Amino acid sequence: MSTFNIDTVENASTTPDTELPWAELGLKQDEYSRIVEILGRRPTAAELAMYSVMWSEHCSYKSSKVHLRQFGEKVTEEMTKDLMVGIGENAGVTDLGDGWAVTFKIESHNHPSYVEPYQGAATGIGGIVRDIISMGARPVAVMDPLRFGDIDHPDTQRVLPGVVSGIGGYGNSLGLPNIGGEVVFDSVYQQNPLVNALAVGVLKHEDLRLARADGVGNKVVLFGARTGGDGIGGASVLASESFDDTKPSKRPAVQVGDPFAEKVLIECCLELFGSELVEGIQDLGAAGISCATSELASNGEGGMHVELTNVLLRDPTLTPGEILMSESQERMMAVVTPQNAEAFEAVMSKWDVEYSWLGEVTGTGRLIIEWDGETIVDVDPRTVAHDGPVYERPYHRPAWQDDLQADSFRASEEGQHLPSTAEELGGAVVELMSSPNMADKSWITDQYDRFVGGNTALSAPDDSGVIRVDEETGLGVGLATDCNARYAYLDPYAGAQLALAEAYRNVATAGAVPMAVSDCLNFGSPEDPEIMWQFAEAIRGLADGCQTLGIPVTGGNVSLYNQTAGRAIHPTPVVGVLGRFDDVARRTPSGFQRWADGQAIYLLGTTRDELDGSEFARLRGHLGGHPPQVDLAAEKTLGEILINASRDGMIDAAHDLSEGGLVAGLAEMSLRFGVGSRISVDALCERDGVDVFTALFSESQARALVALPRSEELRFTDMTTARGFPALRLGVVDAVSGGIEVAGDFDGGSFGIGLDELKEAWSATIPARFGAGSAGGETPLGSRPADAGHHA
Amino acid sequence: MPTILVEVMPKPEILDPQGKAIANALPHLGFTGFSGVRQGKRFELTVEGEVTEEILDSARTAAAEMLSNPVIEDVVSVTVAEDL
Structure with a gap:
């Protein structure tokens, strides 16, 4: 302990001129000046560590705050009637009825997953699951929206297998089903893969817990894993406070997770909640103890007194600043009354979880941290946690945006000579379905346990993941995450709304009533006014869209600086929508059933000539023009139709139309259970005034395909007519033919594709790149899990 | 063979x-006196003939x-063992 030259508050007051490495810790000159102004003296090394991490973009949302406010402002009473906890807590909480509540949130773990794919993705799951626990909920499922570079790029070859096995390795070990997500390949994500993680948890109303340190005299406890030197990153420059030359010169910026420790932590926390032994609780993620102490204190009575030498360490050489910044995984901080301390300790010892009492809640309004009795931090916790810098970053519409939007696919060179004969159209379908983004993702999703727990009603590749919450009543939730970043690149405002619309539609397609939104906003550098414009537009679009659809944003995450060498990712506002089922037994699956031979296939919605930004345009290497038209009123009506049809048992399959258009939707419904289909697009072309190619490949929104028994046709079309929503009978489910047949007014009159041929092409793309094995396949260079234990 | x-x-x-799991298991199985465990791995690369500086570099x-x-x-x- 004595190897440090401890920089106390007293020392800071008497040595005002000591140079501190604030710039190396990422603070700007004016930010540092503000810290000095707040404290009325120079900060101590430990205070500097706290301010620097808490005022970072990641923790303070300093660039995004002014825009994110819209999620709280653009709300109606309808939107908040079921909202129990909104933005600002660890995760939003929504009332599900029958005394149940649900909490969910998406977060990014992009950069760590690029540096160390396996551990980065694994600890991404660990972090979001702890957010859910800290609300008092039992985590019940996870989902992962992923984006990688071009499928053939070496970077993708290195990152993808590690990320996928990291997600599986951590999530499967926790016993949490992974019920969906996305996998998108696009060269814009080379060197900037996006690894977003969503977790959902359920709780009874009375179990709700918040991150507040209330009750003067209550005790503060840190429990779970020990604190080590992982994830400290920039704090290494604070080594100037150390005399010891033997300590590692560079602290790693990555963390290694331990899912089995987290599993114990989950059960241990749930017992603490059940026995009402904690007053407030906070998980430790980014910024570690700095974040937990300052947030708990400022959300509660406002004061806290902590003795930092009480923290149990894995590495005794850590300095106070490093302890405050460490991002060691699987740790929680709680506030416990002195009366409950003994019972708390009994729970810890039952689960074999290490803990240490750090200090207590005070009414002083100050967060005091001592090191061996000497004060090293004396701050107003609000200045650390909430009053960080706020930037009104300049933004403007990029000059190139107009040219981009003027470059429509139809007018482009790539958009000429579109498929028009039976042979060309059939060939285009196979090419589309075997392209990386449309291809079968089961090589990836098979590495995740989708059914553990026995409550999974639907999972990938269905439209939504569906989880049963109450085994007695069948009450449950449906969840979908979506974002077409190509649309968002063409028009960030519309693109964000289209992401929202698609997730909303997916949830409704499965039969759930959409209730709440969580978002993960992945963008480039906010210091670039053009990126900042994309960001501002996307938030404005999302907030307006949520208001129109009447569902609130309950939480989320912002990930900025996703760019390398001046090249930013496409704006990628991933939107997760959560919906409610009265009974998950009423869910609508996405595939045609074998027993459903002869059922009618209906197309809901209107098809327009909307090929800009489409998957077909991607096949031709084109990106320009305007994304499909946003029609949220139509999305709402379509949602009502799909939900009612599911509730009343009218339909046996439903699938939303998005990437790849009608023909991709039809192919996916047939491929799901290997059941063929026959359609004609003549009536569609005539009604909507489009050609055959457009009818098949356009990506017009607010559309879905459904299959229903002939006995329900009249009731179903009465419902769509009453709502004034277009519904058109395209054809039938054909369980005998073993193929997809499309007839229309084109050269040849019809084309057919055998499902065997289509399935082979569709399912070969991903394994061909990443090895034919499923879970536990080859692990490429650099992404080898440290603890794989293959080497006896 | 080297x-x-x-x-x-x-x-x-x-x-x-x-290592942590092993450290926790040791006392339960009666092995006391160890305050920590870290687990690594050892690879044995067999060489036909002599270990040249080139092979060692590789x-x-x-x-x-x-x-x-x-x-x-x-x-x-990274070391050379003649007889295993």
Whole structure:
């Protein structure tokens, strides 16, 4: 302990001129000046560590705050009637009825997953699951929206297998089903893969817990894993406070997770909640103890007194600043009354979880941290946690945006000579379905346990993941995450709304009533006014869209600086929508059933000539023009139709139309259970005034395909007519033919594709790149899990 | 036949969940007196004939780039053992 030259508050007051490495810790000159102004003296090394991490973009949302406010402002009473906890807590909480509540949130773990794919993705799951626990909920499922570079790029070859096995390795070990997500390949994500993680948890109303340190005299406890030197990153420059030359010169910026420790932590926390032994609780993620102490204190009575030498360490050489910044995984901080301390300790010892009492809640309004009795931090916790810098970053519409939007696919060179004969159209379908983004993702999703727990009603590749919450009543939730970043690149405002619309539609397609939104906003550098414009537009679009659809944003995450060498990712506002089922037994699956031979296939919605930004345009290497038209009123009506049809048992399959258009939707419904289909697009072309190619490949929104028994046709079309929503009978489910047949007014009159041929092409793309094995396949260079234990 | 031994350990500041699990198990099974465990791995690269400086260099490169994950592991040693 004595190897440090401890920089106390007293020392800071008497040595005002000591140079501190604030710039190396990422603070700007004016930010540092503000810290000095707040404290009325120079900060101590430990205070500097706290301010620097808490005022970072990641923790303070300093660039995004002014825009994110819209999620709280653009709300109606309808939107908040079921909202129990909104933005600002660890995760939003929504009332599900029958005394149940649900909490969910998406977060990014992009950069760590690029540096160390396996551990980065694994600890991404660990972090979001702890957010859910800290609300008092039992985590019940996870989902992962992923984006990688071009499928053939070496970077993708290195990152993808590690990320996928990291997600599986951590999530499967926790016993949490992974019920969906996305996998998108696009060269814009080379060197900037996006690894977003969503977790959902359920709780009874009375179990709700918040991150507040209330009750003067209550005790503060840190429990779970020990604190080590992982994830400290920039704090290494604070080594100037150390005399010891033997300590590692560079602290790693990555963390290694331990899912089995987290599993114990989950059960241990749930017992603490059940026995009402904690007053407030906070998980430790980014910024570690700095974040937990300052947030708990400022959300509660406002004061806290902590003795930092009480923290149990894995590495005794850590300095106070490093302890405050460490991002060691699987740790929680709680506030416990002195009366409950003994019972708390009994729970810890039952689960074999290490803990240490750090200090207590005070009414002083100050967060005091001592090191061996000497004060090293004396701050107003609000200045650390909430009053960080706020930037009104300049933004403007990029000059190139107009040219981009003027470059429509139809007018482009790539958009000429579109498929028009039976042979060309059939060939285009196979090419589309075997392209990386449309291809079968089961090589990836098979590495995740989708059914553990026995409550999974639907999972990938269905439209939504569906989880049963109450085994007695069948009450449950449906969840979908979506974002077409190509649309968002063409028009960030519309693109964000289209992401929202698609997730909303997916949830409704499965039969759930959409209730709440969580978002993960992945963008480039906010210091670039053009990126900042994309960001501002996307938030404005999302907030307006949520208001129109009447569902609130309950939480989320912002990930900025996703760019390398001046090249930013496409704006990628991933939107997760959560919906409610009265009974998950009423869910609508996405595939045609074998027993459903002869059922009618209906197309809901209107098809327009909307090929800009489409998957077909991607096949031709084109990106320009305007994304499909946003029609949220139509999305709402379509949602009502799909939900009612599911509730009343009218339909046996439903699938939303998005990437790849009608023909991709039809192919996916047939491929799901290997059941063929026959359609004609003549009536569609005539009604909507489009050609055959457009009818098949356009990506017009607010559309879905459904299959229903002939006995329900009249009731179903009465419902769509009453709502004034277009519904058109395209054809039938054909369980005998073993193929997809499309007839229309084109050269040849019809084309057919055998499902065997289509399935082979569709399912070969991903394994061909990443090895034919499923879970536990080859692990490429650099992404080898440290603890794989293959080497006896 | 000579063998090149490569030893790899998790970086000291990185969590080693396997080592932790073993450390917890030791006292339960009656092995006391150990305050910590870290688990690494050892590779045995067999060489036909003599171990030249060239082959040793190649082993060092393989150790740094393929046998270990430099982000979270250190190559502790690359040595030659004549008789195993």
